[in-house]
Amino acid sequence: MKLSEKLENISTYPFHMPGHKRNGKYHITGAEIDITEIDGFDNLHCPQNMIADMQRDISERFGYKKSIISVNGSTCGILAAICGVCDKGDKIIIARNCHKSVYNACFLQELDVVYLEPEFNEELGVYTRIGQDCVDAVLKNNADAKAIVTTSPTYEGFISNIHCEIPLIVDCAHGAHFGFADWLPERENGDIVIQSLHKTLPCLTQCAVVHINNEKYFSKVKMYMDIFESSSPSYVLMNSIDKCIDFLKHDRNEFDCYKKILDDFYLKVKKLNHITIYKNDDLTRLVISAKGYSGVELSEHLRHNGIEAEGATPGYVILISTVADTQEGFDILYSALEKLEKREDTQNTFIKKISLPAKKYKSSEIDSTVETELIDSVNKICGEYVFAYPPGVPIIVPGEVITQEVTDNILLCIKKGVNIISESNLLPNRILTKTQQ
Numbered sequence: 001m002k003l004s005e006k007l008e009n010i011s012t013y014p015f016h017m018p019g020h021k022r023n024g025k026y027h028i029t030g031a032e033i034d035i036t037e038i039d040g041f042d043n044l045h046c047p048q049n050m051i052a053d054m055q056r057d058i059s060e061r062f063g064y065k066k067s068i069i070s071v072n073g074s075t076c077g078i079l080a081a082i083c084g085v086c087d088k089g090d091k092i093i094i095a096r097n098c099h100k101s102v103y104n105a106c107f108l109q110e111l112d113v114v115y116l117e118p119e120f121n122e123e124l125g126v127y128t129r130i131g132q133d134c135v136d137a138v139l140k141n142n143a144d145a146k147a148i149v150t151t152s153p154t155y156e157g158f159i160s161n162i163h164c165e166i167p168l169i170v171d172c173a174h175g176a177h178f179g180f181a182d183w184l185p186e187r188e189n190g191d192i193v194i195q196s197l198h199k200t201l202p203c204l205t206q207c208a209v210v211h212i213n214n215e216k217y218f219s220k221v222k223m224y225m226d227i228f229e230s231s232s233p234s235y236v237l238m239n240s241i242d243k244c245i246d247f248l249k250h251d252r253n254e255f256d257c258y259k260k261i262l263d264d265f266y267l268k269v270k271k272l273n274h275i276t277i278y279k280n281d282d283l284t285r286l287v288i289s290a291k292g293y294s295g296v297e298l299s300e301h302l303r304h305n306g307i308e309a310e311g312a313t314p315g316y317v318i319l320i321s322t323v324a325d326t327q328e329g330f331d332i333l334y335s336a337l338e339k340l341e342k343r344e345d346t347q348n349t350f351i352k353k354i355s356l357p358a359k360k361y362k363s364s365e366i367d368s369t370v371e372t373e374l375i376d377s378v379n380k381i382c383g384e385y386v387f388a389y390p391p392g393v394p395i396i397v398p399g400e401v402i403t404q405e406v407t408d409n410i411l412l413c414i415k416k417g418v419n420i421i422s423e424s425n426l427l428p429n430r431i432l433t434k435t436q437q
Helices: 003-007 050-062 073-085 100-108 132-141 215-228 235-250 254-269 295-304 327-339 404-415
Strands: 066-070 091-095 112-116 148-151 168-171 192-196 208-212 275-277 285-290 317-320 369-373 386-388 393-396 420-422 430-434
Touching: 003 050, 003 235, 050 066, 050 208, 050 235, 066 073, 066 215, 073 100, 073 168, 073 192, 073 208, 073 215, 091 100, 100 393, 112 132, 208 215, 254 275, 254 327, 285 295, 295 317, 295 327, 393 404, 404 420
Parallel strands: 091 112, 091 148, 148 168, 168 192
Antiparallel strands: 066 208, 192 208, 275 285, 285 317, 369 430, 386 393, 386 420
16 A cells, blocks of 8 residues: 555554644644554565555656655755765865755765855856866866766756766755656756756645665665664655655646646746746746846736745746646736836846855854955955855855855845845854954
């Protein structure tokens, strides 16, 4: 019996955790199927029947050799993948636009980090794809590197199709829907591919999978998954994954309906000459700007008209569409864009490209820091992570030299209302710098 089916037929009284005891009087959504590893319900950390079957089903459905469920999101999978492939002190090559969880894994393993610089779209103000030439050049100078980590697709929907002789770890958190229709991008190839089901498929938040194409890494990645993942994995979340896989088995035709809705929306928006949908590699990821409006202003306009955007930058908003979207939802979105008052006299401001840091990022360094005024921090060594959230890609990381480009972009984001986060929470006025320069 499948996990989702068995959860619908629990008949025993729970003298076990969770403490809500499935008692309806507390009005906790999902409590009726929220159990622990009781008899007959398998164990994610040592799967032998229904969870093992689910993971085999996932591998078959997604086209990978093995898959491991994560109820701690893609973050857990990224930590486990990097720690499972790289030993302490190894060299690793990562794309500079990787998620902060990649940097956290490098810190835990005290890795020697070398950057890949993605191409930069000046019009949009964003890193896009990583070219094969870039990969080859960096590998030529770093033949001792133990792995490469890329983000594909990026938050804005750009895909890097690369190959290499060393292990390739792909943060594909935003690409779980790839390959499920002929009009969607092809599935990512990598030795280890991490995907967030909850981002682009009908699944609850925190549901993710780690796909492994090279089985030599399976046992070590699995070991680290057991270390990083909760020892009380949520059956509510695993039930959601089971239902999602059922959908992918039996309701694939819904992707055809979804494509029609998307096509109609794109055609209609073309008539709005003050609105731009930027071309990327994934039709489902909507990157939209409005002439004369910052991304935050556009996001606020959408909110006032019934639409909550995924994220906003100084120049554009990001809208995540999925197969679960409805015609009604797209109609509301189009109506909101149509209502936007035209502004002809102002020009959008986009983030500028930041040069790769001159000082090498040292993931193992933990030095003493001091609070420094942001305007006085130029040419000092940064002592903390600063990133826009979402998505959580660092603008600067500890050990890098703070340049004028960096402070300009931080101040631009703050001025435009973008959510900028630092570990110390000292911004917008101050930032941590290292005392030993």
